[in-house]
Amino acid sequence: MPPTHEVLNQVPPHVGHDVADDPALLDGLAREGAGWAADRIHELGRLAGTEQAQEWGRLANEHPPVLRTHDRYGHRIDEVEFHPAWHELMRVAVSHGLHAAPWADDRPGAHVARAAGFYVWRVDAGHGCPISMTYASVPALRQSPELAAAYEPLLTARDYDFGLRAPLTKTGLLAGMSMTEKQGGSDVRANTTRAVPGPDGAFRLTGHKWFTSAPMCDVFLTLAQGPDGLTCYLVPRVLPDGTLNPLRLMRLKDKLGNRSNASAEIEYDGALAWQVGEGGRGVRTIIEMVNMTRLDCVVGAAAGMRHGTVTAVHHAVHRRAFGRALIDQPLMRNVLADLAVESEAATVLMLRLAGATDRSVRGDEAETAFKRLALAVGKYWVCKRWPVHAAEALECLGGNGYVEESGMPRLFRESPLNSIWEGSGNVAALDVLRAMAREPQTVEAFFAELDLAAGADSRLDTAVKQVKESLADLATIEIRARRVVERxxxxxxxxxxxxxxxxAVADAFCATRLDGDWGSAFGTLPPGLDLAPIIDRARTA
Known part of the structure; x- marks a missing residue:
């Protein structure tokens, strides 16, 4: 029988490209001291662009993790079962050093290279959670040198060794973080989990945690109320003798997005733990971990915006409507260029923060001061921009974008997470105010960075002057915190x-985001801007 219709004007699959073919990324990689990593970033980018890698991401989300609390005989096992695609994603991430590997790499730019790899390997956001937390665990753990000496070599190892076994018997480890509780959320000082010292120098934890992501990790940095107050502890999933630590997985959360990653409610029933850092200084101890995961929130949001932009441009290149390709239609070009401008602004900021992190780790005090303020600023704004960006990118595909097979609904569902994780919008904004009030050197370092561009664009000079003036009104600054941080x-x-x-990108950004010649939605760039090079930078070969 003849076919009922021919399939015409459908966009080919967006596969077979190098995700690292990103001018803003590659320029920043070299500028921030990691040009030596370009070849391996391209290698990872080519893998990310394959049909196989994208299929791993799809399968990991189509088949979310399953909690197995007991075995067939009624024994408590507290295991999380994952689809094989999840393990492939994790294997690639760990083998390419996207977890804690930079802490074992003395080369300048190691943390920048790692951030670039994390950005490129954007086939599934969920598996990035344990990768990110493992990266972030090392600086916190180093506050207890004896524990760091035992665990850091395994946390930085490039071996993905999945399974519930005694941590020090494995070839590679993953670390998680367990802070929030039912009654407190971001207010971790309201935690009620208790840590009681034992005769062996360890502690026993009793209590609960409301949102512990990646419960399959080998060790967790956990906050609990110890003898001296809120303190950080290292909690293994499996005890040194091979038996399970009494850390019960009660249920997995049914989340909006990030579905490939398990997030659990857990109960401690006298779980063994070792103190990390000083007693009563738990927040200060774990804040280093939080700051590193905040960096990854910015990296992940920037990667998501790049993915949405490139997908929208790819669609517009191959789709025809009203007699011509979408990419040639003026209003669509306005939308695509606007998305690309937002994406590049996020990427350039992400790389600058990664560079500051790298130099801060190496003892640069000026970069440490800059990072303290700029990271909270970037975390607030870039993560806020991703959901509206994802919605507009999805709309560029029309009805096709609303269908799961396009991948855009999954991107959209992921987009709110980074703004919530590690302190939602208000927490991040208030953290900026706190840093400015308590550490004035951070403000000096921030504006010293802005001064490097002084005189290059009058619109920028005017905006910086206005921002400085807005900081002078301390009486209303808390209620204006979001507006201040946005600027x-x-x-x-x-x-x-x-x-x-x-x-062309800089001109479009200053004309719209600073000078106000812009509407309330994407696709409202003013006439007269040079859109062609902006869009071309988002095309993939």
Missing amino acids: LALVLQASLLVRHGHP
């Missing part, structure tokens, strides 16, 4: 684009 983020992004970005 800090915009002038920082603009300064970086003016200094390092493509001139």
Whole structure:
């Protein structure tokens, strides 16, 4: 029988490209001291662009993890079962050093290279959670040198060794973080989990945690109320003798997105733990871990925006409507260019923060001060921009974008997470105010960075002046915190684009985000901007 219809004007699969073929990424990689990693980032980018890798991401989300609390005989096992695709994603991430490997690499730029790899390996956001937490665990763990000496070599090893076994018997470890509780959420000082010292120098934890992601990790940095107050502890899933630590997985959360990753409610029933850092200084101890995962929130949001932009441009190149390709239609070009501008602004900021992190780790005090303020600013703004960006990118595909097979619904569902994780919008904004009040050197370092672009664009100069004036009104600054942080983020992004970005991108950003010649939705760039090079930078070969 003849076919009932021919399939015409459908966009080919977006596979077979190098995800690292990203001018803003590659320029920033070299600028921030990690040019030596370009070849391996391209290798990872080519893998990320394969049909196989994208299928792993799809399968890991189509078949979310399953909690097995008991075995067939009624014994408590507390295991999480994953689809094989999850393990493939994890194997690639760990073998490419996207977890804690930079802590064992003395080369300048190691943390920048790792951030670039994390950005490129964007086939599934869920498995990035344990990868990110493992990366972030090392600086916190180093506050107890004896524990760090035992566990750090395994946390930095490039072996993905899945399974419930005594940590020090494995070839590689993953670390998680367990802080929030039912009654407190971000207010971790309201935690009620108790840590009681034992005769062996260890502690026994009793209590609960409301949201512990990646419960299959080997060890967890956990906050509990000890004899001296809120303290950080290292909790293994399996005890040194091979028996399970009494850390019960009660249920897995049914989440909006991030479905490939398990997030659990857990109960401690006298779970063994070792103290990390000083007693009563738990927040200060674990804050280093939080700051590193905040960096990954920015990296992940920037990667998501790049993915959405590139997908929308790919669709517009191959789809025809009303007699011509979408990419040639003026209003669609406005939307695509606007998405690309937002994406590049996020990427250039992400790389600057990664560079500051790398230099801070190596003892640069000025970069440490800059990072303290800029990271909270970037975390607030870039993560806030991703959901609206994802929605617009999805709409570029029309009805096709609303269908699961396009991958865009999964991108959209992921987009709110990074703004919530490690402190939602209000927490991040108030953290900026706290840093400015308690550590004035952070403000000096932030504006010293802006001064590097002074005189390069009058619109930027005016915006920086206005931001400085807005900081003087201390009486109303808390209620204005979001507006203040937004402007800090915009002038920082603009300064970086003016200094390092493509001139057309910098011009479009300053004209719209700073000078106000812009609507309330994407696709409202003013006439007269040079859109062609902006869109071309988002095309993939």
